[in-house]
Amino acid sequence: MAVAAAAAMATGAVWAAQGRTLKVTVNYTGSGEVSATNAVYVTVWDTSDMQGGALPVGAQILTENGDTVSFENLSASPVYVSALYDEQGGWDVFSAAPSGSPAAAYVSAGGFAAAPIELADGENAVELTSNDAFRMP
Numbered sequence: 001m002a003v004a005a006a007a008a009m010a011t012g013a014v015w016a017a018q019g020r021t022l023k024v025t026v027n028y029t030g031s032g033e034v035s036a037t038n039a040v041y042v043t044v045w046d047t048s049d050m051q052g053g054a055l056p057v058g059a060q061i062l063t064e065n066g067d068t069v070s071f072e073n074l075s076a077s078p079v080y081v082s083a084l085y086d087e088q089g090g091w092d093v094f095s096a097a098p099s100g101s102p103a104a105a106y107v108s109a110g111g112f113a114a115a116p117i118e119l120a121d122g123e124n125a126v127e128l129t130s131n132d133a134f135r136m137p
Contacts, residue, residue: 019073020119022126026083027066030102030132034065037089040130042069046076048114050105059093068125078116081106083130097136104130 024042028034040063043056050056057076060069085102097103105114106128117126 019075020077020121021123022071022074022079022081022117022119023068023123024060024071024081024106025066025068025125025127026062027127027129028083028085028102028131029129030085030087032085032087032102034062034085036063037086039063039086040065041084041086041091041093042128043082043084044071044074045080045082048080048116050080050082050114074119077119079119080114080116081126081128082114083128084136085130099136101136102130102132103134103136104128 022044026040026042028040032038034040039061042060042062044058045054046057047054057074057079058071060071062069082103082105084097086098087101088098091098106117106126107113108115117124
């Protein structure tokens, strides 16, 4: 019994050390095709002020529409998620986002502002739908 309890506690400690994971599925419904050339850049932020000079806490690239990216060991909660479609192709991610690029944030139903995603320990998942309605200035 003591061995089983110790094993359960050790497993719990390992799980806690792994932190929180956020899986984000992105569906781009705009006019372009998601590919290696025209990728979707998914970012996770610890602030809703994504354009105010803040740096993302994670970034992933999607090259196939409807795919899911995973952000592991996130320490911040809540987090905010955004996506940018590289419509022109060739964005190097080290320069400013190309003007006119379609962009979106994860929002709650009926909302317009970026919605906070409260992370529980373990795995969390959201789905973000992006189109051409909002474009980077």
